[in-house]
Amino acid sequence: xxxNNLQNAALISLCLTSTHLFALDVDAEFNRLDKDSNGxxxxxxxxxDALLHENFAQIDTDENGLISLNEFKxxxx
Numbered sequence: 001x002x003x004n005n006l007q008n009a010a011l012i013s014l015c016l017t018s019t020h021l022f023a024l025d026v027d028a029e030f031n032r033l034d035k036d037s038n039g040x041x042x043x044x045x046x047x048x049d050a051l052l053h054e055n056f057a058q059i060d061t062d063e064n065g066l067i068s069l070n071e072f073k074x075x076x077x
Contacts, residue, residue, distance in 0.1 A: 030072050040066035 031037075033045050033052070046052040046067060052059065052075075059067050059075045067075075 026073055026076050027069070030069050040068055041072065042066060 030041070033041055033048055035045055036042075041052070043053070043056055043065065046056050046059075052067070055075065056067070059071050061071055061074070062068075
């Protein structure tokens with residue numbers, strides 16, 4: 001029983017770490033693309049990534065001509 005609890009704790013820890021690392025990678029990628037560091041991606045900035053560029057209108061859910069970090073994360077999911 002102790003071994004199962006230890007294994008479960010290790011798996012939970014690994015999952016939490018993986019989720020945290022994924023979030024950091026998403027944030028880092030957004031920041032890399034955000035050349036002017038204004039917290040949004042313009043269509044020109046998104047143009048550096050073919051997938052973002054092709055789907056810009058769909059990702060920009062509030063239709064303000066910019067992709068926010070939240071919109072970016074929703075698209076990445």
